[in-house]
Amino acid sequence: MLAARGHEVTGIDPAAAMLDIARQRPGGEKVRWIDGDILAVGTAECFDLVLMTGHVFQVFLDDDQVLAVFSSVRRHLEDGGRLVFESRNPLARAWERWTPEQSFRTIEHPAMGTVETWHEVIDVRVGRVSFRTCTRVGGQNKPTISQSTLAFRDHAEIERLLHKTGFADVSALGGWDGQSFSARSSEIITIAR
Numbered sequence: 001m002l003a004a005r006g007h008e009v010t011g012i013d014p015a016a017a018m019l020d021i022a023r024q025r026p027g028g029e030k031v032r033w034i035d036g037d038i039l040a041v042g043t044a045e046c047f048d049l050v051l052m053t054g055h056v057f058q059v060f061l062d063d064d065q066v067l068a069v070f071s072s073v074r075r076h077l078e079d080g081g082r083l084v085f086e087s088r089n090p091l092a093r094a095w096e097r098w099t100p101e102q103s104f105r106t107i108e109h110p111a112m113g114t115v116e117t118w119h120e121v122i123d124v125r126v127g128r129v130s131f132r133t134c135t136r137v138g139g140q141n142k143p144t145i146s147q148s149t150l151a152f153r154d155h156a157e158i159e160r161l162l163h164k165t166g167f168a169d170v171s172a173l174g175g176w177d178g179q180s181f182s183a184r185s186s187e188i189i190t191i192a193r
């Protein structure tokens with residue numbers, strides 16, 4: 001969408017399959033795509049805005065990883081540039097709805113037919129949730145299972161990590177449509193400068 005509006009956009013993901021889908025989206029042909037992470041960006045290149053979408057922030061489990069990501073982003077921001085990303089608010093406890101019953105979805109795929117998908121939580125610890133995503137294609141007996149662990153950090157914790165890496169001005173919204181942030185927001189959209 002940003003590229004279609006005339007912005008110069010670079011998209012980064014270390015999953016080739018995700019990039020294949022992204023390239024086919026409207027405006028995708030106008031984006032420079034990089035298969036890798038932020039370390040694959042030229043050291044001298046700077047951006048006005050760095051966006052981390054799709055809750056990717058939550059895959060960084062250790063604070064050291066987060067600090068390394070924030071430091072890399074800072075090196076690639078123009079003066080006054082912003083880092084914006086979302087993370088699920090731990091107080092909204094989204095994982096309690098990641099049960100097979102509540103998360104079950106059926107998708108009609110043009111090539112693969114009926115695809116069924118659901119989540120199952122395996123373990124909940126302080127600030128960490130491990131779960132399986134099960135996918136069954138075309139009535140297969142056994143689903144394909146992918147296991148993930150996500151970190152759930154609250155706004156204060158995110159702010160602390162940003163301040164540690166030199167981001168001075170940190171604010172939050174409660175959704176991508178600009179809703180104000182409250183303790184009950186399902187999302188924490190962080191904006192850091």
Ligand SMILES: C[S@@+](CC[C@H](N)C(=O)[O-])C[C@H]1O[C@@H](n2cnc3c(N)ncnc32)[C@H](O)[C@@H]1O
Pocket residue numbers: 012013014015018036037038053054055056059
């Ligand atoms: C839930 S998916 C979201 C996909 C897509 N970006 C979107 O917003 O719809 C999270 C994505 O983060 C990617 N990812 C994981 N580690 C990453 C990293 N260090 N840098 C950039 N992307 C990463 C994964 O490959 C995956 O495609």
